[in-house]
Amino acid sequence: MIIKDVTQLIGNTPILEIDSKIHNIENLNIYAKLELFNPFGSLKDRIAWGMIQNNLEDIKNNNKIVIESSSGNTSKALCILCSKENITFQNYTNRIKENNVREILQLLNCEIVEFPGVLECRPSNPNDRNDPKFIAMELENSNPQKYFYTKQYQNENNPNSQKKMGIEIIEDLEKVDYFFSFLGTGGSSRGVGEVLKKERSTSIIGVVSEEDEYIPGGRSLNEMWETGFFKKEFYDSINTCTINDAINGMLTLQQRCGLLVGPTGGATYQSVINFFNNKKIETPINIVFIACDRVEPYIDYIKKHRPNLFAQTSSKFSVSNLNLEEIEMYSKSQDLVKESNLIVDLRSSISFKLESIQNSINISYQQLCELVEEENIFKNFNEVLFVCTNSKSSKKISAFMNKKYNLNYSYLKGGFLEYKEKHLK
Amino acid sequence: MIKVESYIHPLIEDFLNKTNLLSKFKEEDSPIHLLFPQIMENHITQFKNIFKDNFECNTRIYFAKKANPSKIFTQVALDNDIHIDVASENELLDVLEIGFEGSRIECTGPKSDSFLKLAIEKNCLISCDSINELIRIISIKKEHNLENSKTSILLRISNPRISYGNITLKDSRFGILIEDLDECYSLITQNSNSIELKGFHIHRSEVQRELKAEFIKEMITQVIKTREIGFNTTIINIGGAFSPLHHVKDIHSYRDYLNILSQKLQHNEHSENWRNDFYDLSLINNQVKGLQILKQKVYQGMFNKLSYFNEILNTNFNEHITISKILEELNITLCLEPGYNLLEQSGISIAKIIDVKKYKDNSYISSCNINSSNISSTFFESLCDPIYISSSDENLNNYNNINSSLPTKVIIKPQSNASKMYLFGNTCSEDDILMRRPIYIENNNNNNEPKIGDMIIFTNTGAYKSYFQDASPLMQKKSKYFKVTNIDTNNWEILEENDN
Numbered sequence: 001m002i003i004k005d006v007t008q009l010i011g012n013t014p015i016l017e018i019d020s021k022i023h024n025i026e027n028l029n030i031y032a033k034l035e036l037f038n039p040f041g042s043l044k045d046r047i048a049w050g051m052i053q054n055n056l057e058d059i060k061n062n063n064k065i066v067i068e069s070s071s072g073n074t075s076k077a078l079c080i081l082c083s084k085e086n087i088t089f090q091n092y093t094n095r096i097k098e099n100n101v102r103e104i105l106q107l108l109n110c111e112i113v114e115f116p117g118v119l120e121c122r123p124s125n126p127n128d129r130n131d132p133k134f135i136a137m138e139l140e141n142s143n144p145q146k147y148f149y150t151k152q153y154q155n156e157n158n159p160n161s162q163k164k165m166g167i168e169i170i171e172d173l174e175k176v177d178y179f180f181s182f183l184g185t186g187g188s189s190r191g192v193g194e195v196l197k198k199e200r201s202t203s204i205i206g207v208v209s210e211e212d213e214y215i216p217g218g219r220s221l222n223e224m225w226e227t228g229f230f231k232k233e234f235y236d237s238i239n240t241c242t243i244n245d246a247i248n249g250m251l252t253l254q255q256r257c258g259l260l261v262g263p264t265g266g267a268t269y270q271s272v273i274n275f276f277n278n279k280k281i282e283t284p285i286n287i288v289f290i291a292c293d294r295v296e297p298y299i300d301y302i303k304k305h306r307p308n309l310f311a312q313t314s315s316k317f318s319v320s321n322l323n324l325e326e327i328e329m330y331s332k333s334q335d336l337v338k339e340s341n342l343i344v345d346l347r348s349s350i351s352f353k354l355e356s357i358q359n360s361i362n363i364s365y366q367q368l369c370e371l372v373e374e375e376n377i378f379k380n381f382n383e384v385l386f387v388c389t390n391s392k393s394s395k396k397i398s399a400f401m402n403k404k405y406n407l408n409y410s411y412l413k414g415g416f417l418e419y420k421e422k423h424l425k
Numbered sequence: 426m427i428k429v430e431s432y433i434h435p436l437i438e439d440f441l442n443k444t445n446l447l448s449k450f451k452e453e454d455s456p457i458h459l460l461f462p463q464i465m466e467n468h469i470t471q472f473k474n475i476f477k478d479n480f481e482c483n484t485r486i487y488f489a490k491k492a493n494p495s496k497i498f499t500q501v502a503l504d505n506d507i508h509i510d511v512a513s514e515n516e517l518l519d520v521l522e523i524g525f526e527g528s529r530i531e532c533t534g535p536k537s538d539s540f541l542k543l544a545i546e547k548n549c550l551i552s553c554d555s556i557n558e559l560i561r562i563i564s565i566k567k568e569h570n571l572e573n574s575k576t577s578i579l580l581r582i583s584n585p586r587i588s589y590g591n592i593t594l595k596d597s598r599f600g601i602l603i604e605d606l607d608e609c610y611s612l613i614t615q616n617s618n619s620i621e622l623k624g625f626h627i628h629r630s631e632v633q634r635e636l637k638a639e640f641i642k643e644m645i646t647q648v649i650k651t652r653e654i655g656f657n658t659t660i661i662n663i664g665g666a667f668s669p670l671h672h673v674k675d676i677h678s679y680r681d682y683l684n685i686l687s688q689k690l691q692h693n694e695h696s697e698n699w700r701n702d703f704y705d706l707s708l709i710n711n712q713v714k715g716l717q718i719l720k721q722k723v724y725q726g727m728f729n730k731l732s733y734f735n736e737i738l739n740t741n742f743n744e745h746i747t748i749s750k751i752l753e754e755l756n757i758t759l760c761l762e763p764g765y766n767l768l769e770q771s772g773i774s775i776a777k778i779i780d781v782k783k784y785k786d787n788s789y790i791s792s793c794n795i796n797s798s799n800i801s802s803t804f805f806e807s808l809c810d811p812i813y814i815s816s817s818d819e820n821l822n823n824y825n826n827i828n829s830s831l832p833t834k835v836i837i838k839p840q841s842n843a844s845k846m847y848l849f850g851n852t853c854s855e856d857d858i859l860m861r862r863p864i865y866i867e868n869n870n871n872n873n874e875p876k877i878g879d880m881i882i883f884t885n886t887g888a889y890k891s892y893f894q895d896a897s898p899l900m901q902k903k904s905k906y907f908k909v910t911n912i913d914t915n916n917w918e919i920l921e922e923n924d925n
Contacts, residue, residue, distance in 0.1 A: 114592060133717075134714065137710075137712065141709075141710055213732065214736075221676060221677075221725075232677060232680070232681075304739060347754045348745055348746045348750070348751065348754060349745070350649060350742075350743070350746070350751065350754075350755075351751070351754040351755055354649060354652050354653065354755070355652070364745065366745075389753055389754045389756075390481075390753070417756050420756075
């Protein structure tokens with residue numbers, strides 16, 4: 001298939017029927033609308049294109065700067081679309097929480113202007129200078145010849161561009177009983193939902209994160225205030241989901257269905273499962289949910305919330321695999337530092353540089369775990385003493401070394417803090 | 426319009442269900458504040474457990490006494506082994522009298538010479554607000570021969586550097602500019618026999634987690650720097666201000682209310698608020714501005730402490746280590762100064778209607794026996810509806826009745842015969858407004874007129890609201906404070922606090 005312009009790849013995404021063996025809920029047919037297959041990786045490609053395609057000539061002819069307030073996917077899509085037309089794009093935001101997302105935007109040469117969120121508890125000026133949407137609006141109002149603000153939260157081209165997705169779904173499915181959508185701007189669920197309600201009498205289910213549970217690209221019910229499209233009455237039900245739900249759902253879709261979705265897609269899938277779990281379904285029902293975007297920008301987020309996914313586990317014997325009994329059995333404590341010891345300080349380099357035991361060397365705990373799981377890097381030393389802040393990590397390393405390499409390495413009892421108390425003050 | 430129901434703590438709900446407030450306070454004309462120490466105890470336990478169970482670093486909690494100077498809460502802080510933060514000489518005298526040792530007291534805010542002298546004499550930790558204050562501490566010690574013991578100080582930083590995004594913080598009147606810290610270090614070094622630098626303090630009103638993490642990172646950086654030049658700095662204090670002040674039972678009702686208010690503003694309709702007020706909303710180029718701020722003043726349910734601190738302390742200090750871990754490694758004690766967050770939902774305030782008159786459009790103007798200072802409504806005006814108890818409900822007597830099937834109640838959408846009532850204070854000032862928004866009352870017997878003696882209960886007034894501006898400018902009766910405790914599963918005890 002030869003295409004002339006990348007914008008031709010926006011939309012017309014396929015639908016994947018999720019194998020019922022994966023969820024085991026009788027009479028439930030779940031279909032994933034694969035919006036992650038859009039060229040820039042998310043359903044926001046449709047929105048971005050929808051918001052500027054009819055204005056491209058005006059923007060180019062008048063050399064305008066396109067501005068938006070977005071946490072990632074919309075600005076990514078807008079940035080690429082602008083860049084290929086040689087248009088400057090600026091992103092005014094206070095919502096980029098993921099460094100990976102920020103870095104991708106930087107790669108795309110996006111001008112990012114970040115602000116803190118408005119104060120949450122103190123009375124303050126209503127025209128808060130830290131509200132990026134207000135700033136963007138002011139910029140456009142003060143100089144409409146120079147700026148074009150796409151206003152994803154109010155721009156009717158946002159839901160309108162998503163109506164096309166609704167039409168694609170009804171072309172593929174005769175019957176759609178439920179449509180699940182994670183709420184970000186609220187534009188997708190409204191655009192798609194309006195079509196499905198009208199054409200298939202579909203029940204529309206909104207999914208939001210629990211308050212205080214940040215799921216990238218989504219909002220909590222409180223936060224839905226920020227958007228102009230959200231109308232509670234539009235939804236038949238609004239369900240909350242947690243970070244855990246999002247990651248569990250995401251892993252299922254990745255590992256069982258081969259879909260490299262991000263946490264928002266996972267949250268939506270898991271909400272479907274939570275919604276129908278333990279419900280008796282008499283006749284088959286069809287559900288469509290949106291697999292919104294890809295996982296790659298969210299690796300740091302997932303690492304933060306599920307670090308064990310990235311630990312070296314499986315059958316390999318590792319420090320983190322040791323159980324409490326093994327730690328007690330194999331570790332060996334030492335009260336004092338001996339001259340014959342090779343002293344290995346497991347703290348961070350900052351702490352080590354600030355204060356350390358004389359003649360000790362510094363290898364951080366994480367680094368050391370990786371090294372000693374491969375080989376005994378201390379094989380030329382008979383007496384090794386591990387030191388950490390309070391002896392928790394050093395005790396584990398001592399146990400690991402002694403068990404794996406049949407040695408007699410020790411840890412300093414009480415750790416560096418106790419040593420400092422006794423000897424460095 | 427719409428009812429915006431207040432969130433009510435389960436303990437207070439239980440109290441309201443089991444207590445006949447109309448009869449209990451029938452003879453009482455003063456503004457009444459009920460304080461629930463058990464709720465503060467719960468918060469302390471939660472704070473302690475969250476840090477004990479989830480983080481390895483040392484933490485210390487200072488109760489910010491300015492949130493409510495009542496001895497009731499100070500005693501709870503003392504009995505539950507937390508520290509206390511005082512912001513005036515009299516607060517310091519009070520906590521000393523109650524039994525706090527100087528080692529458990531931190532002195533903050535603007536300080537007079539006599540406040541500083543007392544703080545030095547009692548070996549309190551002093552959060553130093555300026556170079557000038559540092560010089561005053563040194564000279565007071567010399568002048569009064571107090572140099573034989575070292576005074577522990579924190580340096581309060583005014584303008585922490587932020588590496589998160591492209592952010593400029595608002596100016597703060599408090600603290601020392603980063604660029605002046607070196608001068609402080611020299612002064613402390615020159616007076617090292619009498620002053621000990623213990624660490625740093627950043628107390629700013631921004632509640633955003635990302636910014637709190639940046640503030641902590643700035644203080645850790647200063648700890649590392651000062652240790653390199655020979656100070657034994659071990660404390661950083663992140664202050665308080667962790668959450669919004671208004672707690673609604675269901676956020677949708679508040680959202681619906683703001684939606685209607687915005688629409689009225691856009692269509693140039695009357696807001697129904699007193700004097701057609703729209704709170705801080707304004708119309709610029711036909712766009713409603715200020716919604717975000719109004720929105721973020723209100724929270725559904727209780728503040729989630731664990732989630733908040735999890736996100737802050739798991740933020741990376743640098744690419745190798747989290748804030749929590751570096752605090753642990755460097756043996757830095759993280760101090761918090763919650764005031765509001767220890768007293769969240771720990772008090773309610775009761776007003777009675779003393780005069781009613783009919784006004785335009787079938788509405789009523791009710792004057793109460795409290796004024797706007799008694800519930801600090803000019804600072805912390807309630808955005809949630811108070812509880813309304815009709816005096817004719819006396820025999821029916823409990824809160825359950827008010828909120829379920831009973832004749833007189835505040836409603837979500839008023840029926841056509843509902844009365845609209847504006848609540849005012851008892852001074853002769855036009856501006857003595859308790860709430861700009863009206864509340865609606867109605868019942869099934871068409872007896873929906875507010876009456877003298879009806880009771881209005883403002884919720885969540887334990888922190889700041891019941892004390893911060895409390896005054897009786899026209900010699901009205903002064904506020905009375907009562908300690909409320911459940912002595913067993915069925916009985917609540919209400920004891921007047923005489924010494925405030």
